[in-house]
Amino acid sequence: MSAEYATFGLAPAIRAGGVLPGGDYQVHRDFVDFVVDGRPLLFQLSDLDAVSPLASDIPPAIFTAQVHSLLLEADAPLEGGRYVIYGCPECEDLSCGAVTAVIEKDGDDFVWRDFAWQTRERADLELNGYHGIGPFRFRGDAYRSALTSLLDSPAAPRHRVLLIGSRVAVLARLAAALRTIGIGAEIAYDATDVPAEELRGYGAVAFGRAVGEPRRAAVREAFARAGAEVAWVDGLAPIVPLLVAQIEDALDRTPVERRRLTELTAVGDTAELEVTSTCRVQVTAYRQDRLHRVHVHEAFDDVLAAGRHRIALDPRATKGESFVVARTTGGALVAAVTH
Structure with a gap:
């Protein structure tokens, strides 16, 4: 195990809700994300639609219990000393899948190791382990200070x-x-x-x-x-x-430097956007015709690497007054199409 220290912090984050093109709804969730070495840990997990157990819409007693659990002041909820780091944003069922890790103390330090995608009581590290993530060693005083601060002033978006x-x-x-x-x-x-x-x-x-x-x-x-x-x-x-x-x-209210989707413009039949980490992006065009009928065109739905990207738009979907929505699990941006 590496003896190098990683910094530990917390930051507000959202799982953006919305009305999806097919008519389905995606629930809005506010939560506190883990920031490791200055970068949200969730961003290292590529295309993952999940929230941490520190969600603002859970009852205060459960929120407090989650904080104490991460401080190892309660028994681990899963076999092998494993804790849920990110779970399903729609429910709390492990069968939907969750990112788990072993959390343990080493002297005064806290260590997060053996990250895995888990759908059953026992994690299969060989098959579902995140082999490129961790282990992370956090200084105990900074780790405890960050988590206990949530008990003094829990987020109230x-x-x-x-x-x-x-x-x-x-x-x-x-x-x-x-x-x-x-x-x-x-x-x-x-x-x-x-x-x-x-x-x-x-x-x-x-x-x-x-x-x-x-x-x-x-x-x-x-x-x-x-x-x-x-x-x-x-x-x-x-x-x-x-x-x-x-x-x-x-x-x-997430700071721009901690967002996945940071820019969106649309000119003619092209949308241009920027993402800061690998993630799934959905781009949808909307327009209203002279009879006030709404036309929806799903222009793009795939995983993009970090950087700037150009997305082709169907000219029929952007004629007249039209708009483009780009969405990731962590946010949404809107742009009017200019001609």
Whole structure:
């Protein structure tokens, strides 16, 4: 086992929710990711849709128990001293698959070793081991300090969005979609009579295209008076999956250097994007015709290596006013197609 030390840290992360092209929903999850040597550990696992056991939407008692477990203050939940490092974002069933590792103490140090993909009570390291990851040796004081800090001030992301617009039917469908993926949403004409305490509970405000500047200014002023800092979203078009992706991006407070998808532009029949680590990327084009019918085109769905990439778009999918959504498990970006 290597005697070299790795640095251990924690950082907020998300598993982006959304309305997928086929009509399925992907649940939004906020969690605390492990940062090893300055880089999210999840990024080293390539195309993996998973979250750590330190998720913000689990009951406080369970969250606390997970922290104590990682500190080895409780028995290992799996055979061989193994702990779940990343699990299924939709459920907690081991049969869905999980990344596990042995966590042990060596003197005052904590060691994570023998990473594996596990679907049964016993891990098969020869068949399913992550042979290029770890072992990691962490200094005990830094390791304990990072984890115990979560007990003092657990993350409390604001999953609520205030929707302001003129097309009630679109707002209702958008609110329903957001609630389905785990984001609270309320509809209002403005924010004039909303108590300041309630305004401070929102993470974003989304305006429909028909909302005029005087009403937008009044809403911004109400939030400013309440001392509420929110992300402002200008809805690109009355297309629910597109608006959901815009709101997901607005709620994502992950620093740019710790995101997988960092840039998206679309010109004519080409989209250009940048990813920071190997991951699966889905690119979808949306447009609304003159009869207000929504057309959806799945342009790309595959694993990309780190770097800049050009994705061809069907010219029929981008004629007129159209938009592109790029999605990874860790976030979504939206761009209007320019011609």
